[in-house]
Amino acid sequence: TAGGLGERLGYGSIKLKLPTELATETCYLQFYIETILSIQKKYAAPGHKLPLCIMVSGDTNKKTISLLAKNKNFGMDDDQITIVQQGEGVPALVDNDAHFALDTVDRYKLQLKPHGHGDIHALIHSNGVAKKWLKDGIKWTVFFQDTNGLAFHTIALALGVSSKMGLIMNSVCCPRRAKQAIGGIAKLTNEDGEERTINVEYNQLDPLLRSSGFPEGDVNDESTGYSPYPGNLNQLVFSLEPYALALERTNGAMPEFVNPKYKDAEKTEFKKPTRLECMMQDFPVILTGIEATKVGFTSISADMCFSPVKNATADGVAMQKKGTAPGVAASGEADQYAAVRKIMRSIGCKIDEAGPATYSGISVVPGPAIVLKPNFVSCSAEYKEKFPTPSNINISARSSLVVIGEGVTIKSLTLDGALIIECEDGATGEISNMEVTNGGWENVADENLEVEFLKMRGYSLNKVETNKIVFKKDGSIESDIPTLESTVNDVPDEKTIEKEIATVPMVENDSSVPQSDNNDTSASKNEIKDNLSKSIGNTTSTKKKSIENSAPKTKVPRSFSEPEPDDVGAGKKDDKCACAIM
Numbered sequence: 001t002a003g004g005l006g007e008r009l010g011y012g013s014i015k016l017k018l019p020t021e022l023a024t025e026t027c028y029l030q031f032y033i034e035t036i037l038s039i040q041k042k043y044a045a046p047g048h049k050l051p052l053c054i055m056v057s058g059d060t061n062k063k064t065i066s067l068l069a070k071n072k073n074f075g076m077d078d079d080q081i082t083i084v085q086q087g088e089g090v091p092a093l094v095d096n097d098a099h100f101a102l103d104t105v106d107r108y109k110l111q112l113k114p115h116g117h118g119d120i121h122a123l124i125h126s127n128g129v130a131k132k133w134l135k136d137g138i139k140w141t142v143f144f145q146d147t148n149g150l151a152f153h154t155i156a157l158a159l160g161v162s163s164k165m166g167l168i169m170n171s172v173c174c175p176r177r178a179k180q181a182i183g184g185i186a187k188l189t190n191e192d193g194e195e196r197t198i199n200v201e202y203n204q205l206d207p208l209l210r211s212s213g214f215p216e217g218d219v220n221d222e223s224t225g226y227s228p229y230p231g232n233l234n235q236l237v238f239s240l241e242p243y244a245l246a247l248e249r250t251n252g253a254m255p256e257f258v259n260p261k262y263k264d265a266e267k268t269e270f271k272k273p274t275r276l277e278c279m280m281q282d283f284p285v286i287l288t289g290i291e292a293t294k295v296g297f298t299s300i301s302a303d304m305c306f307s308p309v310k311n312a313t314a315d316g317v318a319m320q321k322k323g324t325a326p327g328v329a330a331s332g333e334a335d336q337y338a339a340v341r342k343i344m345r346s347i348g349c350k351i352d353e354a355g356p357a358t359y360s361g362i363s364v365v366p367g368p369a370i371v372l373k374p375n376f377v378s379c380s381a382e383y384k385e386k387f388p389t390p391s392n393i394n395i396s397a398r399s400s401l402v403v404i405g406e407g408v409t410i411k412s413l414t415l416d417g418a419l420i421i422e423c424e425d426g427a428t429g430e431i432s433n434m435e436v437t438n439g440g441w442e443n444v445a446d447e448n449l450e451v452e453f454l455k456m457r458g459y460s461l462n463k464v465e466t467n468k469i470v471f472k473k474d475g476s477i478e479s480d481i482p483t484l485e486s487t488v489n490d491v492p493d494e495k496t497i498e499k500e501i502a503t504v505p506m507v508e509n510d511s512s513v514p515q516s517d518n519n520d521t522s523a524s525k526n527e528i529k530d531n532l533s534k535s536i537g538n539t540t541s542t543k544k545k546s547i548e549n550s551a552p553k554t555k556v557p558r559s560f561s562e563p564e565p566d567d568v569g570a571g572k573k574d575d576k577c578a579c580a581i582m
Contacts, residue, residue, distance in 0.1 A: 004146060005059055009312055009329065011452050014063045016054075018309060019453050020149045021333040022461040023371045023402055023441070028147055029067060031374070033074040035152045038374035041406075048137065053082045053129055055120050061085050084123040090115045092273035093258065101273035111273060117234070118278030122252035130244035141243060143236040143280060147309040149336040151235055153343070154305040156379040158237045158298045168242045168294040169283055171199065174302035176231030178220045179206060180324070183281070184229030185297045197295040199232040199281040203259075230299040232281055233306045242291060250286045254278035304342065307335035313456060317361035326362055329456040334364035340372055343380050348390035352397035359445050360458030366443050369400040376403045376423075386410060400441045405429075408471060416440075420468040429471030436481065439465030 006015045016029040026034075033052065040050040056064050064083065068074070073081060089112030092101035103109035120143070124130050133141070140159055144151040154172060162170040173185055183199040190196075200208060206217040221228055260274040284295045302325070309332040311319065316326030325331065341351045354367040377386055386403075387393055392412030395401060399415045405423025410431045413419075417438035423429050443459040454460050470478040 004057070009309065010456050014060045014067065015147045015309070016064065017067055018147060018329070021336055021369070021371060022454075022457075023369050023400055024373075026371075027067075028149070029064075030071065030074045031149065032144075032152075033076050035374040035378055037075055038378040038406075041375075042378060049077065049080050051080050051082065051133060051136070051138065052076065053084060053124065055084050055086065055117070055123060057086050057114065058088060082127065082129055084120075084127050084129065086115065086119050086123070089113050090276050092275050093260075094270060094273050096260075096268065113273070113275035114277075115275070116277035116279055118254035118280045118282060120280050121247060121254060121283060125247040125252035130240065130247055134240055134244055138240055141238045141240050143234070143238070145234060145308050147332065148233075148235070148306060149309075149332055150303075150305050150307050150339050152374075152378070153339055153380060154298075154300050155235075155237070156381065157300070158235075161296070161298045162237045162239065165296055166239075166294060167237075167296045168239050168246075168287065168291060169296075170237040171281065171295075171297040172233050172235040172237070172305055173230035173297045173299045174233060174306055175224070175226040175299060176229065177225075178218045178227040180227070180231065182231040184218070184227060185232055186229050194292070196284055196287075196292050197297065198284045199279075200229070201259075205229060230297060231302075232297075233302075234281055235305065236281065236283075238283075242294075246283075246286055246291070253286075254280070254282050255285050303335065304339055307332050307339075313360050313362060313458065320362060328362055329453065330359050330362045330364050330458060333457065334366055337367060337369045337371075338365060340370045341368065343383055344370070344387065344390070344393070347384050347387060349387060349393040349395070350391070351393075351395045352399075354397040357443065357445075359443070360447050362458065367400065368395050368397060369441070370395070371402045373402070373404045375406045376408065398440055398442075405471070418463065418466040420466060422469070423471040424473045427471045427473045427475075429469075429477070431469075436467050438467055441466070 004015050006013060006018060009015070009018075011018060017027050019025040020028055020031050036050050036052060040048070044050060054064060061083065068081065092111040092113045093099065094101045101111040103111050130141075140162070142155055142159070144155075158170055158172050161167070171185055176182055176184055179202065181202050183201045184205045185197065186200050186205065187195055187197045188200075210217045218227055218229065220226055256276045256278050258274055258276060261271040263269045263271050284292060287295065307325065308327055309329050311327040313328050313330075316328035316331065320326040320331075341353075345351050351368060351370075354365055356363050357366050358364075372386075377383055384390075386408075387410055389411050393410065394414045396416040398417075400418040401415060402420045403410070404421070405425070405427070407426070407428035408421055408423035408431070409429070410421070412433050413431055414435040417436055417440040419436050421429075421431065441461055441463045444462050445459050447455075447458055449455040449458075449460060451460075467481050468479065469481065472478060
């Protein structure tokens with residue numbers, strides 16, 4: 001991932017530090033690392049670590065290192081993280097004759113501009129990253145942007161496509177409207193019949209088509225309403241071994257181009273100095289022979305895979321008026337919630353939809369705000385395991401739900417308010433027949449906020465009332481829901497049961513004594529113990545099934561209903577699955 005500055009967004013620090021959403025205020029870098037660590041724990045071979053590489057510039061290097069250091073790498077080991085830094089830039093150009101632009105302050109210096117994200121390939125090569133990852137057994141590398149909170153919803157899917165089709169490079173794409181300002185993936189064929197699947201920039205695609213026998217250029221397909229050329233999202237999956245070999249052969253150098261913006265129709269005068277730049281999606285250009293045929297794409301609905309925070313609010317308002325996604329902080333947060341809701345609905349959960357709201361001119365659907373932490377679910381395939389009876393999940397439009405922890409399962413929940421469910425590492429718990437109603441959380445519109453990441457959104461979050469449940473590793477449950485606390489207190493422990501048994505007349509089982517199912521005085525000690533346990537527990541039967549902590553059986557109390565042994569699913573490790581996130 002490349003970590004840029006947030007100045008264009010009205011944010012004074014690096015974009016990786018921006019909160020992805022306000023429910024937990026988890027920053028993007030923390031979210032990415034937590035997801036990688038969750039995938040590592042669930043699916044990597046024992047002892048195998050998944051690495052992360054971050055591309056920085058001179059402006060972002062120190063701030064990125066500081067963010068990691070202050071937060072202890074968000075749980076990741078030092079040897080998992082590699083930071084590679086771009087150079088100071090390349091000389092800017094002022095005209096079609098490529099005259100250099102002088103620095104606006106010191107006329108004895110050249111004005112420099114960034115060379116582009118295509119530098120990542122050369123940096124991975126020159127820093128020996130690809131070689132090291134290969135040596136460590138990594139098979140796949142994923143590239144993603146610094147502020148796209150939806151990226152990980154579809155990585156597993158794209159990885160599966162790459163593996164099944166034997167692709168060296170797989171571009172995650174979304175359906176694209178004709179002439180939309182986003183690069184399109186196309187298959188190009190030269191005069192010798194050689195084919196290459198590659199991104200073509202939107203300002204080049206239409207004229208290329210018109211000059212190649214398609215007089216109408218880039219037009220929408222009548223049956224789908226979209227261009228035949230899906231939109232490139234710069235979320236790329238590489239098979240690491242052939243990728244590393246290509247880097248060795250080329251030193252990772254990508255083709256360069258100039259894309260000036262002109263003042264005049266004759267295209268003789270630039271609006272501002274331009275630059276030589278390169279793009280990471282041009283990687284197929286350096287592939288040769290049979291390699292070039294092993295490039296493909298995976299097209300996925302944009303609302304499941306792409307909602308970057310890259311624009312200032314004013315620019316986002318203008319884009320939204322034109323029917324284009326605004327790409328601002330408010331839309332990025334709303335789209336994260338929406339993607340989770342969509343997945344939950346797809347398996348049968350009943351999730352209401354809030355009405356649209358407008359903040360600083362940006363229209364979004366603010367809720368329900370659902371945050372499922374990566375250690376709870378790290379990919380869409382895990383949702384069915386965590387919500388095994390989805391028809392029993394009901395969440396109102398004004399609700400907020402945060403779930404943290406690998407060991408919790410939610411069987412039935414009716415929520416109208418705000419609820420946090422947390423399961424400590426090593427603990428397990430189950431939510432059943434639970435109903436929660438409280439004041440909840442609400443967005444408060446305010447365009448005069450001082451905190452930058454709130455001002456960018458145009459609202460703050462007022463947490464009016466929240467309930468929280470914590471499953472503890474020792475088998476206990478902490479909760480501020482009164483009915484649950486009383487249930488915990490009313491569940492009988494071993495001493496209570498033994499004391500009650502002592503007051504019951506006991507007789508030995510004897511064939512000469514008639515036995516009766518209704519005669520407690522003739523019951524064995526174990527039968528009485530079982531009956532007492534049930535009897536005392538049933539004094540709060542209306543609360544009994546609301547929550548369960550399935551800790552080791554030696555701990556008492558711990559349960560409010562007895563689950564079947566396989567009710568709580570456990571993730572299975574796959575020693576053949578390895579993934580590096582870049």
